[in-house]
Amino acid sequence: MKKIFIILIIFTAVISALSVSFIQYMISPVGGDKEKVYFEIKQGEGAYSIANKLELQGLIRNSKIFVIFAKYLKYDRKLLSGYYEIDRSMSMIDIMKYLNSGKKQAMVKLTIAEGKNIYEIGAYLEEQEFTTKKEFLEVCHDKEILQQYNIPADSVEGYIFPSTYYIIKGNSVRTLVIYMIDSLYKKFPDLQDRAQKIGYNIHEILTMASIVEKEMGPLDDPKLISSVYYNRLKIDKRLEADPTTIYAMTLTKGDYIEKPNLRYSDLRMEHPYNTYKNKGLPPGPICSSGAKAIEAALNPADTDYIFFVADGTGKHAFSVTYEEHVKNIDK
Structure with a gap:
């Protein structure tokens, strides 16, 4: 009986050790490098949705464990909306704390100079590593955008308003182009x-x-x-x-x-x-x-x-x- 009791203690200890090791592994950083991933939390988005997106983007290993820890540490209702720059060397807990801060949104400053055409703007955006010139030019010729603004041409040339923009890094090129066209009409509403x-x-x-x-x-x-x-x-x-x-x-x-x-x-x-x-x-x-x-x-x-x-x-x-x-x- 004493032997069985000892075996049970050892077995329990092994299971506990394995559980601790498993949990440590699950909450540890997914990668050891500093590769940046841009992650968005939308207004009103809950912990389950956020956890699923984190797992899909390869930033955590398990969304269910993320939710459990978020609830236990009382972070589940403090994951603030915004756009974040996360690197894969961050642990699950680090990510929770970071998303709870809501202060470190990834922004990029873009200055569109007066007198530049879309080819020059595309080259500039590529230099700033915001997008490629090819992708920018494709969006500039997007038929839906041209119809949306009643532009009687095959590109948005001349409708991009020169200014300094602070853009959330990771936003789509389409979002940027629309934003810059809207800026023209905001400056000249009449x-x-x-x-x-x-x-x-x-x-x-x-x-x-x-x-x-x-x-x-x-x-x-x-x-x-x-x-x-x-x-x-x-x-x-x-x-x-x-x-x-x-x-x-x-x-x-x-x-x-x-x-x-x-x-x-x-x-x-x-x-x-x-x-x-x-x-x-x-x-x-x-x-x-x-x-x-x-x-x-x-x-x-x-x-x-x-x-x-x-x-x-x-x-x-x-x-x-x-x-x-x-x-x-x-x-």
């Missing part, structure tokens, strides 16, 4: 009404703004630049804007041109965006315009100017006649 007042639609205004954005110098009054192009439209004169030809070359290449060097043959190329060959506005914007350029497109200066040329001081010299323009060029 864009459609103001465009209609001067006889244009939103697409035409953003097209004009993009040309102004690319042409204006750092010290220019963009409204003067805008007036020149509107005056040319009124008299049915070709815009002859170099940036539109460069964009035509960009579309032909399928990528941005880092240091464009226009030749005479480029100005003669047959392309809808080449305003040296075609009258009127090009089919769409050629870049993302800042607030000043959009405002200039909506409210051009009242002038008779038809020509302008850079004067080397960060501004342009404007003229009404070609003779005056030639004199300005000579200067």
Whole structure:
């Protein structure tokens, strides 16, 4: 009897030791490296759902054990919504504490510069390791987004508003693109009404703004630049804007041109965006315009100017006649 009792004690001890080892294993880090995983807890999401997602993403070994420990440690109702950056070297308990903090959301700062086209923006986002240029461009051509915003083109070119954005890392590219387009309409909530007042639609205004954005110098009054192009439209004169030809070359290449060097043959190329060959506005914007350029497109200066040329001081010299323009060029 004494022998059986000893065996039972040993057996119980072994089972206890195995149980402890099992529990320690189950709550230990899944991986030993610092590989980052971006994890989202949605508003109102419960412990069971969170645990299942953690297991699916390979951050914990067992969702049921997570829930048991969360309840025991009273973390089950303190798992705060947000977007977290978790690495696989964290234990299950570490993850619980981290999700309970709610303070370390993974954010990335993205600055979209004025005057950049979607090819340049895509390259920038790839450099920032937010997405690939290929994926960004695919979203920029997404038909559902184009329909959602009534964009009469095959891309969202010109509708991405230049600004500094703080984005939750791991968010989809689609979410980012929609957010940046919404920022345009948030900045100009009456864009459609103001465009209609001067006889244009939103697409035409953003097209004009993009040309102004690319042409204006750092010290220019963009409204003067805008007036020149509107005056040319009124008299049915070709815009002859170099940036539109460069964009035509960009579309032909399928990528941005880092240091464009226009030749005479480029100005003669047959392309809808080449305003040296075609009258009127090009089919769409050629870049993302800042607030000043959009405002200039909506409210051009009242002038008779038809020509302008850079004067080397960060501004342009404007003229009404070609003779005056030639004199300005000579200067």
